Amino acid sequence: MVNLEQNYNVVIAGAGAAGCYAALHLPPHLRVLLLAKREATLCNSALAQGGIAGVWNSPGDNIELHANDTRIAGAFTNNPKTLQILVSEAAQDIEQLVEYGVEFDKNADGDYDRTLEGGHCRRRIFHYRDSTGAEILRALLAQVGTLPNVTISEFTVMSRAVKTETGFSVELLRDGELSSVDCHFLILATGGIGRVYEYTTNSAIATGDGIRIAYELGARIKNLSLIQFHPTAFNNKHTRECFLISEAVRGEGAYLRNCNMERFMHRYDDRLELAPRDVVSHAIILESQRTGSKDFWLDISHEDPEVVKARFPKIYNKLLEQGYDLTKEPVPIYPCQHYLMGGIDVNAFAQTRVDRLYACGECAHTGVHGNNRLASNSLLEALVFSRRAAEEIAREADAITPRFEHGEFKPVTATEPIPHGIRTELRKILQENYFVIPNTEHMREAYDRVTELIQLIACEDWKMDLDYLEAKSQATCAYLILEEQL
Ligand SMILES: Cc1cc2nc3c(=O)[nH]c(=O)nc-3n(C[C@H](O)[C@H](O)[C@H](O)COP(=O)(O)OP(=O)(O)OC[C@H]3O[C@@H](n4cnc5c(N)ncnc54)[C@H](O)[C@@H]3O)c2cc1C
Structure with a gap:
């Protein structure tokens, strides 16, 4: 260091x-x-x-x-x-x-x-x-x-x-x-x-x-x-890491397909697959409600395989590792949190x-x-x-004095780590209540629970380690997000 x-x-x-x-x-x-x-x-x-x-x-x-x-x-x-x-x-x-x-x-x-x-x-x-x-x-x-x-x-x-x-x-x-x-x-x-x-x-x-x-x-x-949910994250149902499949793949001609392998964007927007991300994510959720299935696919198998491989080598290789050949078959996708x-x-x-x-x-x-x-x-x-x-x-x-004043921080004496599970719960609350289409029915409940978690974190009886600091940041953000929705 x-x-x-x-x-x-x-x-x-x-x-x-x-x-x-x-x-x-x-x-x-x-x-x-x-x-x-x-x-x-x-x-x-x-x-x-x-x-x-x-x-x-x-x-x-x-x-x-x-x-x-x-x-x-x-x-x-x-x-x-x-x-x-x-x-x-x-x-x-x-x-x-x-x-x-x-x-x-x-x-x-x-x-x-x-x-x-x-x-x-x-x-x-x-x-x-x-x-x-x-x-x-x-x-x-x-x-x-x-x-x-x-x-x-x-x-x-x-x-x-x-x-x-x-x-x-x-x-x-x-x-x-x-x-x-x-x-x-x-x-x-x-x-x-x-x-x-x-x-x-x-x-x-x-x-x-x-x-x-x-x-x-x-x-x-x-x-x-104001959170952007990207429509085409690789739908790895098993881990929290959602590998992004760039919008540029649709820019180069890929289609979106529903669980019946049909293109569906024409039902929601004239720009089809090239509509802005929020529109496409929204369309996927509505189509999911229509078909009753969360299975969606991104398909560029009709384009020249060599062009696809040369243009998207990282995506191609990452998908191959997951068992999908982008040049030959549709790959499973679903929206996920992407940008603030x-x-x-x-x-x-x-x-x-x-x-x-x-x-x-x-x-x-x-x-x-x-x-x-x-x-x-x-x-x-x-x-x-x-x-x-x-x-x-x-x-x-140019106008500042060369002096540096030192500010004092409230001392931290606690050695007890923050209780396990707070961060998992926060993530679940946001995922269930404030995703592509907000869950207005349960928003107040979600907010109240996040407020309780913030109080639990803020009681300052916890060791100041990375887990504590990140939980505090995540809880503050969750609180501010939900507060805007009430
Ligand atoms: C998968 C993916 C694909 C994207 N594709 C595009 C794209 O094609 N085009 C585009 O324009 N945008 C894209 N974006 C968005 C874009 O990459 C980001 O918005 C942008 O890079 C953010 O840059 P940043 O410097 O603000 O944050 P970051 O690049 O995330 O850097 C944050 C830095 O802050 C540090 N940090 C955080 N907390 C602390 C702390 N407590 N103390 C000290 N350091 C801290 C981190 O260590 C890191 O160094 C994409 C994003 C993702 C996730």
Whole structure:
């Protein structure tokens, strides 16, 4: 483990796309601590398959079309200001990725092979095969590694933060020990909340820690119940890990079939398989109610097998491991939790309402997505708004005093681990009551039970280990989600 100093100008909690990109855009004279809860490669960014949307040197496309597709997917509830920033600044950040060495796929002419995904009216998704996120993260981490002013600390959990006159004190859990550092600015880039659900595509780190910490600091949490359920997760009925089968597979011609192997999307939307994700997930649940079966299939066996294998090597191989050949047969799918549109409310510079507290990436709510995110807009949002956070901090940093005040944390003496089963129960409550079509009949009951669990966790008689901290984060998120529904 790296040795840490007592003071940093900026602490960034989260080393996914948002956290790394913020670090890369902070001025080199600021000392930065970049935290990852586990290894830096374990995060949602590393899992992104489809790609990153944007209009960059794209004849026949323009930012107004991109904005319009985003608005349609978001049911016209998007924040117009941040949306305009997202689409108009996409080109500079995609170009920057290329400068950092991201190898987006190219076609035979040497131009970028932009792909199509549900809800986009043009082929505007830059991708690296079906592992775009891992490729982007690889390049970003490599760049961050060259910065002498940035210390990356993996397996370091931000557990709590307190506001001080000069910024924040941030408590860290490393190797089972609690310690703290002081900073002028705190950027939360802790990712999503998928692990609040039984079935999710998200990585194990996605327990909503940053949202809980922002809430404790008095930041506004907005639209936490705006959750996207991806329609085509591989339906592995046995484990919590739901392997995502990218939307791009439908973009390249795959059909959805019901338990009778019939295509059914024509009953629900004229855009058929290329309707936005919420529409497709909703259609699957309605079709399931119509047929009385939860068996659904994704079928691309009619397309050229070599093209499918070359375009989706990771998905093809992962499915083969599960006993399915994507090029020859339909594969079982079902919706599952995938993405959070809401989060820590921020302005166009990623600032929360708490002085010097910033949030970016999936834990933040910029309002760009509105009610539902358009495919491949989230990596873009993570980059655009983390860069803007860094630029704003660069402006503000000139005015700060060099002093660091140290804030005290309430001591933790308990040694008893949190009771077993709380996290399982929380996940079950959300899965049963707030999935694609909310269970309005039992919402109050679910909320009351989550409130009881929060009280049980908050009685502070538990050892402050990772299990406790994640349970606290999951319970806070579950509470905020259900509260919005009452
Ligand atoms: C399977 C899958 C496929 C996807 N495909 C696409 C796609 O094709 N295109 C697209 O645009 N989007 C896609 N997304 C969404 C996109 O990947 C994410 O929204 C985005 O990468 C989030 O980036 P982030 O930096 O905010 O969070 P993450 O990449 O999840 O990073 C979070 C970081 O925070 C750290 N962290 C968390 N809690 C703590 C703590 N308490 N202390 C310290 N560190 C902490 C973690 O260790 C991690 O380093 C996909 C998501 C999934 C799950």
